[in-house]
Amino acid sequence: MIVYEYPFNERIRTLLRLEDLYEKFVFFAEQSDPLQHHVALSTIFEMLEVAGRADLKSDLLQELERQKQTLLGFKANPNVQADRLNMVLDEVDRISSALMATAGKTGQHIRDNEWLMSIRGRTIIPGGACEFDLPSYYAWQHRTREERLTDIFAWFAPLQPLFEAIAFVLKLLRETGRPTKIIAQAGSFQQMLQGKVYQMLRLTLDERIGAIPEISANKYMLWVRFTTQGGDMKPRPYDHDVPFDLALCNF
Numbered sequence: 001m002i003v004y005e006y007p008f009n010e011r012i013r014t015l016l017r018l019e020d021l022y023e024k025f026v027f028f029a030e031q032s033d034p035l036q037h038h039v040a041l042s043t044i045f046e047m048l049e050v051a052g053r054a055d056l057k058s059d060l061l062q063e064l065e066r067q068k069q070t071l072l073g074f075k076a077n078p079n080v081q082a083d084r085l086n087m088v089l090d091e092v093d094r095i096s097s098a099l100m101a102t103a104g105k106t107g108q109h110i111r112d113n114e115w116l117m118s119i120r121g122r123t124i125i126p127g128g129a130c131e132f133d134l135p136s137y138y139a140w141q142h143r144t145r146e147e148r149l150t151d152i153f154a155w156f157a158p159l160q161p162l163f164e165a166i167a168f169v170l171k172l173l174r175e176t177g178r179p180t181k182i183i184a185q186a187g188s189f190q191q192m193l194q195g196k197v198y199q200m201l202r203l204t205l206d207e208r209i210g211a212i213p214e215i216s217a218n219k220y221m222l223w224v225r226f227t228t229q230g231g232d233m234k235p236r237p238y239d240h241d242v243p244f245d246l247a248l249c250n251f
Helices: 010-029 034-051 056-072 082-101 114-123 135-141 145-175
Strands: 002-007 180-184 188-192 200-205 212-217 221-229 235-237 242-249
Touching: 002 010, 002 212, 010 034, 010 056, 010 145, 034 114, 034 135, 034 145, 056 082, 056 145, 082 145, 135 145, 145 200, 180 188, 200 212
Parallel strands: none
Antiparallel strands: 002 200, 180 242, 188 221, 200 242, 212 221, 221 235
16 A cells, blocks of 8 residues: 655645655665765755745644643543553653754754855755865765764754654644545546645555546645556556545644
């Protein structure tokens, strides 16, 4: 099964992009080759570009506080497992405290590092990080794997609380969706939303079908149109019935 996620607003779109960048960063940082560590460092620069477009820290703190108040409302419910609820509340407090303790603008420690900023300025140019452009960076890439890893994780460390908060908020959001089994007749599906506001759509599909969903949605209507790819990779309409699971997520 393959899961496609569609954000209904710019805020969730930003969180999903940062989550994707974090997964990419972790993968390449754990590798051994200097070229893979170059991708990990470049990914940190991409994180700054995305995170710098919104006041993520305050938004996440507000959302965590809102979720905490919602969870506290369940304490009087006898059907709720108290131990499990307390564990979640402790996790909210821990993540909120760590995020609140981060000082200044997101990634400011990177912006204050002239050496890193010189690398960032060159990496946006195709082939701009060659050894003759950045000899000091080329020398750093020839350090041991352990030395490079120490530096990379030290540069990323101030961003860690932000990404823990993002992961927690997205986890809670995904858990609000209740999957419904649907069949798209002749590769197309529409659903009226009657103005109800959602934040994310999750579509689960058997990848063996070979269908690819193209999703568009607003607060009034959801439209899913399925396509398929030939040998030239050009998308073509998928005209067969497509069974899939649909979950609409909202706090």
